[in-house]
Every structure is written in C-alpha cells, then in structure tokens.
Amino acid sequence: MVIKLANAVLAILGGIGGAILLFWILNKLAESLGRRWEDRVKPWAFAGPAILAIGVYLIYPAVVTVQLSFANASSTAYVGLANYKDLLTSPDFLGVLINNLLWILIVPAATVALGLGVAVLADRLRSRGEKAAKTVIFLPMAISMVGAATIWRSVYEYQPEGESQTGLLNAIVGLFHSGPFFWYSIDTMHLNSLLLMVILIWTQVGYAMVLLSAAIKGTPEDTIEAARIDGANERRIFFRVIVPQIKGTIITVFITVLIGVMKVFDIVYITTNGAFNTDVIGRRFYNELFTNGNAGYAATIVVLLMLAITPVLIYQVRQFKAEEAGR
Amino acid sequence: MTIKIDPAPGLGNETPPSRRSLRAKPANARPSTGTGSATWPLRIVLAVVCVVWMIPVVGLLINSFRPRDNQFSSGWWSILGNPLGATQWTLDNYDRVLSSADTTGTNMGQAFLNSFVVTVPATIIPILIAAFAAYAFTFMTWRGRNVIFVVIVGLLVVPNQVALVPLLKLYGQMGINQTFLAVWLTHIGFGMPLAVYILRNYMSSLPGAVIESAKIDGASHFTTFWRLIVPMSVPAIASFAIFQFLWVWNDLLIALIFLGRGENTVLTVALQGLQGQTGQGRELIPAAGFVTIVVPVLVFLSLQRYFIRGMTTGAVKG
Known part of the structure; x- marks a missing residue:
C-alpha cells in the first residue's frame, strides 16, 4: 500500500520534473545552435514531445493494426483478406453490425431530441430552478458506464416468477398482471438492445442539454420577437427561428455522441456480455482479442470501425478548417 | 449560463422593442417564453423528468444500505412505507466492500x-x-x-x-x-x-x-x-x-x-x-x-x- 502510494507520488514528481528538465534541455540545445538555427529548431523542441507521444500511441499503432488485420490469429503469417472475408460473411458478425447500426441510428438522435427538449423547458424556469434541474440531468455524465449499468440494475433486475420483484420495471409491469421478464434476454424487436441504449442515453442527455441551452440563449432575441410580431406561434418560432440558428451546435452534439456510440463497449460487456443478440463491435473486439486470442480478427474489427468513422473524421477536419479561416 | 443577448437598441423603427423593455406592463402579463415564464404544467413536467432521471440512482443508493435478505426479498421502494424501521438499514455492505478480507475477494x-x-x-x-x-x-x-x-x-x-x-x-x-x-x-x-x-x-x-x-x-x-x-x-x-x-x-x-x-x-x-x-x-x-x-x-x-x-x-x- 505504502509502496504503491510512493510509486504514484514518484510518478507525478518524476513525470513533471522529467518533463520540465526535458524541455529545459531541449530549449538550451536550441539556443546553443545560434540564431539562424534556433528559430527553426525551437518549435520542434516545444512541440516534439507531444508529437512523439501522439505518433507512438496513435499513429504508429494504427498502421500496425491495419497490417495485423491481414495476418492470422497469432500474427505469425499473412493471410491476405481472409479475416475480412470470414467476418463479413459470418451471419453472427453481420448481426453485430446490425446491432451497432441500431445504436448509431437511435442513440444520437434520441440524445439530441431529449437534450433539446429539456434545454427549452429548463430555460423557462427562474435561475435557481433552472440550475437545479440542469444539474440533475447533467449529473450522470460524471458516472462511468460501469457505474451507470450498475445503477440501472435497480430498474432492470429480475427475480424468478412467484418471488417478489426487486427491479422497478418488473414491479411496474407486475401491477398490470404481466411478467416478470428477464429483460436482457428479450430480443424481440431488439427490446434488450433498446433497454441498454436507454442507459447510454441517460448518461449523455445532460451533455446535449448544456451545449444546446447555451446555443439557444445565444440566439438574438430580435429574430424571435420579429417572428412573434408576424404572428408566429411558439412551436413555429422554435422550429423555424431557433432551430436553424443552433444547427451548428446540434450537429456538434450529434457527432460527439455518435463517436461515443460507435465504439460502445462497457455497457454491453457488463450487462449481457454480448449474449441474447445484443453484441456490438466494441465488445466483439475485446472478445476476439482476449477470450479468443485472435489478434487478426480483433485488428480487422478495429479497421472496419476506423473505416466507419472516416466520414466523421473528414467532417471534423473540414469543420476545423472552416473555423480557422473565420478566425 | 444565463446571459441573454439583448438586441442593440435604436436600430430603427422596424425593430420591435425587446421583451426586456416591456417591463412597464402589468405584472400579470408574463412573456410566454424566457426566464421565469414557466407555467405550472411545465414545472410539473420538468419535475417529473428530474425525478425519473434520479430514480435509478436513488434505488441503488437505498439498496446499498439494506441487508442482503431485504435486498432480495423486496424492492427498494418498500422502505418508503416504513422509512424509520431500524432493522432495514445497515452499513454492513460498505463495511465489507471496503475491508481487505472479504469472501468475495474484491477489495x-x-x-x-x-x-x-x-x-x-x-x-x-x-x-x-x-x-x-x-x-x-x-x-x-x-x-x-x-x-x-x-x-x-x-x-x-x-x-x-x-x-x-x-x-x-x-x-x-x-x-x-x-x-x-x-x-x-x-x-x-x-x-x-x-x-x-x-x-x-x-x-x-x-x-x-x-x-x-x-x-x-x-x-x-x-x-x-x-x-x-x-x-x-x-x-x-x-x-x-x-x-x-x-x-x-x-x-x-x-x-x-x-x-x-x-x-x-x-x-x-x-x-x-x-x-x-x-x-x-x-x-x-x-x-x-x-x-x-x-x-x-x-x-x-x-x-x-x-x-x-x-x-x-x-x-x-x-
């Protein structure tokens, strides 16, 4: 215990001290080169360590992952496109992709819609009520997916028929003389996947609410007032005047949630571990890497994930360039 | 978070006055949107949303203080009928979960x-x-x-x-x-x-x-x-x-x-x-x-x- 804490303190002191020393040395080295070289070398002395970290931890491994996706389970020989062929022709894996697609279609849209609704409603409260309501909705954002899945046990829990139910959902359907149901096992209409999505939406709505509320408050009041004078009702004002003006924020929120959804792992891993037709690629990746020890399949799944995220990446870069041009 | 952007004053006759400048109206003439404009149905809707949002957390929190037998024989809401019954509450779960020697091997x-x-x-x-x-x-x-x-x-x-x-x-x-x-x-x-x-x-x-x-x-x-x-x-x-x-x-x-x-x-x-x-x-x-x-x-x-x-x-x- 003491050793561990000492280790952590050492890591902090060593990490920070080491970094300061490193930059001091790099700076001195750059200065010793003379004026002509100094200006050229110094930026690299300042930015170099961060660029190196990004290169070692993201760019290099990404390249290796692509390479490994063409190799066998133990990465000892190349197998060409066999991994891709295996996965994309396996009905099991296609089912996983369909589940992911459902998550992608439902979660970001539901999060934005709910966040927008709460933002509009809460903005009409007086500031104390607004703050309290927003904190309640926002709070789950701080909770880990493991924590959130644990919390939702109190809703989804199941006890065998005849025993008194301890999960809220079964207690409620019990009032209507129905159930009890082992919710996680019901994949009719993907009900179990939808119930898992509820957990993720619960953690994300606060984020959407805060950003959208800030955007709504930033819309100029004279545009709203003008519409009102022209006789537009509240609903019309909201959809025709406010929404178009906060479109940029809506897209940002949507994309941020989308990225999180595409690689969702924790919630499915903890609740069903992919059983009952609830599997998603984030969990399947972990399963291939650890349970099955198949680095080839694992790498291939990640490459497919990267390909799926590429449009978002292009959008993100374009958006950034547009913002920079407007600076 | 509560900053409102007021339109610049004096932009011309076609610019309608902002809501802020209508304060002289009688007190019961509330604006239909904006801070403090909430009606009672709206307040109730929001209160319900907030309660629903917190119910899973409250349920788990209550259960974390209940003995094993109670947790598995009745829902957490059953304490609402008798919240002061001392036998329903225990710190034992926290005690065990934080101690080093537990049967579950999780410390x-x-x-x-x-x-x-x-x-x-x-x-x-x-x-x-x-x-x-x-x-x-x-x-x-x-x-x-x-x-x-x-x-x-x-x-x-x-x-x-x-x-x-x-x-x-x-x-x-x-x-x-x-x-x-x-x-x-x-x-x-x-x-x-x-x-x-x-x-x-x-x-x-x-x-x-x-x-x-x-x-x-x-x-x-x-x-x-x-x-x-x-x-x-x-x-x-x-x-x-x-x-x-x-x-x-x-x-x-x-x-x-x-x-x-x-x-x-x-x-x-x-x-x-x-x-x-x-x-x-x-x-x-x-x-x-x-x-x-x-x-x-x-x-x-x-x-x-x-x-x-x-x-x-x-x-x-x-």
Missing part, C-alpha cells in the same frame, strides 16, 4: 487507492507536455505546423481501440503489462490530442498584443511561456484536467487490458467483476457502485463550470 478499499494511483499522474503529466506543444502551435511559425495540427484534430475522433492490439504486444515485449506504468503511458498518449487541442484553441484566443510586447521586451519563448502563457491558460488547463480525470477514473477498457484483475485492479474493473457474482457477494454490488462513482460525482459537482467551458470549446474524444 474496493484497495481498488479505490489504485484508482487514485492510476488517475492522478495520468491527469497531471500530459498537461505540461501538451502546453509546450500548444505554445509552439500558437505562437511560433514553422513549417508543418498547420498540417500536423490538422492531423491532431482528425485524431480526436479516432477510437482508442486502434492502438490496443499493437500496444498489448509492445508492452508484452517490454514486460510492463499489468503495471501502473503501462496504464499511465497509455492514458498520457491517448489524452494528448485532446490536451493539445483544448490548450491551443484557448491560447489562440489570448490577446496577441501581450505576447508581442513580451517579445519586444526581449523575453525568450521559454520565459514568455512560463511567466505569461501558463498563468493565463489556467481555465483551459482546468477544463482539460477535469475531462482527463473523469475519463481515466471512469475508464474500463484500458484498465481491463493493461492492468487486469488482482492487487493492482482499479474500481471500475473491480465493480465489473462483482457483477458476475450470483451467490454470496451480490448484495455488495450497490455499495460497490457508490464507492466507484462518489469521487467523479464530487469532482464534477464542484468543478462543473470548468467542465462546461471545456465542452463548449467543441472538445470531443475518440
């Missing part, structure tokens, strides 16, 4: 410390490295600056999973799998794009005149960085620190892969391990859940302002 007290050991260095160390880089991207002109920054912006959305297979092999060769070092390094690397992005965006909004005058006074980049830019960037540093703290503390995947179970295990992994319990130990799950979320919730509630500021700069993490 959340130890895991709690491990979470701190993992999170604090992984939060603090990247800040300095990223701040130097952000300075170079903002205040120095060099070839490749724009291209490299665009790559960093793109990397923000790339899922961390892309790096895991090679890193696992690499750490295996280096013999540092299942050590804190492996997790620290991984989080520092994965957090770097976001750190550079947030800090650089903030720095580029600082008044250029201040930096120019420092240059004219003959201050070197090193001095300008330490004396001027770092103190001025504290809000952005705080934003990133909260993001990274919550991210690392709440992470399951990286901890599971590079630290695993055993004496170095962190809270999220320990809590996940408990979920598999079917017999003895299942009653500890609610208490273990709260031990896991208490620190991030406190950090979040006390530093919400900085967190929101970080979010509104458009920060995403892949």
